[in-house]
Amino acid sequence: xxxxxxxxxxxxVQEKEAVTLDCTYDTSDPSYGLFWYKQPSxxxxxxxxxxxxxxxxxxxxxxxxxxxxxxxKSANLVISASQLGDSxxxxxxxxxxxxxxxxxxxxxxxxxxxx
Amino acid sequence: xxxxxxxxRYLVKRTGEKVFLECVQDMDHExxxxxxxxxxxxxxxxxxxxxxKMKEKGDIPEGYSVSREKKERxxxxxxxxxxxxxxxxLCASSLTQxxxxxxxxxxxxxxx
Numbered sequence: 001x002x003x004x005x006x007x008x009x010x011x012x013v014q015e016k017e018a019v020t021l022d023c024t025y026d027t028s029d030p031s032y033g034l035f036w037y038k039q040p041s042x043x044x045x046x047x048x049x050x051x052x053x054x055x056x057x058x059x060x061x062x063x064x065x066x067x068x069x070x071x072x073k074s075a076n077l078v079i080s081a082s083q084l085g086d087s088x089x090x091x092x093x094x095x096x097x098x099x100x101x102x103x104x105x106x107x108x109x110x111x112x113x114x115x
Numbered sequence: 116x117x118x119x120x121x122x123x124r125y126l127v128k129r130t131g132e133k134v135f136l137e138c139v140q141d142m143d144h145e146x147x148x149x150x151x152x153x154x155x156x157x158x159x160x161x162x163x164x165x166x167x168k169m170k171e172k173g174d175i176p177e178g179y180s181v182s183r184e185k186k187e188r189x190x191x192x193x194x195x196x197x198x199x200x201x202x203x204x205l206c207a208s209s210l211t212q213x214x215x216x217x218x219x220x221x222x223x224x225x226x227x
Contacts, residue, residue: 009155035215043124045205045218091157102148102173103216105158 003027004094006106013082014114020067021077021109023092029053032094034075035103036064039089048090051075082113118142121206121219128226134193136222138206147189148173148216149181152203164189196226 003026013019025034036048051059051066059066067076079086089108096102122137140147146165150158150173160173162181170181178200182190189208193200203223209216 037218043203043205043221043223045207045216047215047217050215102160102163104160107155107157 004092004104004106006092006109008109010110012112012114015084016081018078018080019082021090023076023106024074025094026073027094035093036077037091084113084115087111087113119206119208119217119219121222123222124220126222126224128196130197130226132196134196136191136204138189138219139187140208142208144208144210146209148207149191150205152205198226201226
């Protein structure tokens with residue numbers, strides 16, 4: 001079965017600095033995609049970035065980028081120039097094997113940006 | 116702007132009550148999902164639907180049922196609410212496996 005591991009329950013970063021949130025996964029699918037979501041205290045899950053396993057380059061989306069290391073099965077999220085509004089829970093997710101539609105989520109990392 | 120709307124942000128229900136959580140999406144997505152979120156456990160899939168009147172069990176379907184009579188609407192039903200169903204419930208929809216899921220704002224349900 002697919003498994004997603006986020007080993008950092010909580011992280012702190014100073015405003016304007018960069019931070020890396022870890023995500024490792026276990027899948028036997030030859031082709032898969034990885035998603036990162038942000039959940040502010042308001043509760044809504046916000047899609048941030050997607051990486052396909054066969055994409056040649058690491059995905060980037062504004063201040064968000066993925067450090068994708070396929071051989072190590074890790075897809076760490078890098079947030080550059082942190083802002084106070086980046087304080088939130090962050091989840092990575094991967095499709096469930098054999099399912100065209102389901103995602104399985106990690107347990108999340110609570111990021112706090114300090115002024 | 117794409118939108119997934121859940122009918123309530125906060126609900127308080129009594130043990131044994133029948134509870135309906137409604138979700139509507141305006142993106143013409145085939146797939147819709149109900150997740151439950153609890154501290155330290157991440158999101159766990161309760162049920163999902165890939166077409167009208169079609170549904171599949173997720174990881175934790177016990178105590179829940181769902182209904183999808185129209186493409187845009189996916190309802191989660193707690194037949195007889197129990198205190199261990201106190202949780203945050205998130206509805207989502209997606210077009211395909213490799214496109215992002217869009218989430219509603221969540222419903223925080225408390226069963227007393």
